[in-house]
Amino acid sequence: MIHPYPTLAPNEVAMSTSSPSLLIIFYFLVSSIYISNAIVPANETFRYVNEGDLRYGNDYMVYLSEYAPTYRPLPPFTFPFQLCFYNTTPNSYTLGLRMGTVRSETVMPWVWEANRGKPVRENATFSLGSDGNLILAEANGQIVWQTNTANKGVVSFAILSNGNMVLQDSTGKFVWQSFDSPTDTLLVGQALRVSGGPYKLVSRDSVTNNVDGVYSLVIEPKRLALYYKNNMRYWSSTFPEINRKNVTIIDATLVILETEYEENNFHSLRCDILNGQSWEFASIAMGQIRYNSSLSYLRLGIDGNLRLYTYRANVIRNAWSLLYTMFDKREDEGGMTFEDECHLPNRCGKFGLCEDSQCVGCPTPNGVFAWSKDCNTKSPGCKESGFKYYELKGVDHFTVKYTGGTGPVKRSDCESKCTKDCKCMGYFYHTDRSRCWIAYELKTLTRVGNSTSSAYIKTPLS
Secondary structure (H helix, E strand, C coil): CCCCCCCCCCCHHHHHHHHHHHHHHHHCCCCCCHHHHCCCHHHHHHEEECCCCECCCCCCCCECCCCCCCEEEEEEEEEEEEEEEECHHHHHHHHEEEEHHHHCCCCCCCCEEECCCCCEEECCCEEEECCCCCEHHHHHHEEEEEEECCCCCEEEECCCCCCCEEEECCCCCCCEEHHHHHCCCCCCCCECCCCCCEEEEEEEECCCCCCEEEEEEEEEEEEEEECCCEEEEEEECCCCCCCCCCCCCCEEEEEEEEECCCCCEEEEEEEEEEECCCCCCCCEEEEECCCCCCCEEEEEEECCEEEEEEEEECCCCCEEEEEEECCCCCCEEEEEECCCCCHCCCCCEEEEEEEECEEEEEEEEEEECCCCCCCCCCCCCCHHHHHHEEEEECEECCCHHHCCEEEECCCHHHHHHHHHHHCCCCCECCCCCCEEEECCECCCEEEEECEEEEEEEEEECC
């Protein structure tokens, strides 16, 4: 008789029955191999083509969308999130996730994008294949964006109710999630992480030009910070709980703090800071919402301002509420802190003097005149004999409040440093602390009314 499997010797049988741990290890290895090579079921795969009739996001009779684009909605939808191909310039499409409902008759924002700065054309495809890789490709097959999840155990795709798009394995674990690749927006429950994950938001360049802008919100070991062009800091958080030795930030998450009173619906929206080696809890308060809604988002705007919006699903019109603006004209209230708009780099355009959030003057070598959008400086050139400085008393640069400058140094040394640097457009000096700031872009100057703070602006002699 021929046995289909080899016959075990008595001692081998004893070993197999008396060593269940070996069977468990064997089962684990086989299961791991099966999971890693799982195939997406045919009914979970899809392929959507960017073709057909376009809808118009500026047509009130159709449904308003942010940036007034033309767009094509795709089938993946989980209230109130829907995937779409949209464009703000002809034949340059972004694959984006839109938030809102057509019934609300309000502008629907784009809260996630796959391919900012890498637009696709007509007949581009968005697909999930049997190997589990999510791909955005041109009509000719050229891959523009992908999740790199081929053969990693993916069995399904879903848009969750919080706006997180996920690829899941057979155990429900996320193999990939859109929360790990934000653009300029954070949704409730989404986090920035110091290491091992997304560490910044980057603004959009303009309404029509969907490429990275000049502003970024960055999470760092000791602070959250806003930057203009990556190296000019115009805001940063100050957390006493973190400004200690061996205490650093781990992540920052947008959360809703439930009310302690069950009979009302007043809830707090805030950015919670998780930090190591400290029992104290740091956070940035962002206001009270008068209804329990997790449909909120934090946006780093085109202008570099940080705003928080919350959505009321049952409202027909004006469903979105602007709950918090970091740089605002409002006074501090209820423990909330608002920064003066004068600290926004482009508040007064290419060059201008700002006071109490308003552009109040155009500084020139001959005095301060009325500000206009045409206010600008002239290139001083690189020859030391070809330019001079003019002084503005009681004036700071938009970076001064949140950067330390250099010093203590003499003002003459500060000026010498600027003079020898062809890219330096001027310098700022505090006589009370002997601190120096070199400016490579002037942009918005802030009037501080302090005689110990002065700006020295380069200007050509002729």
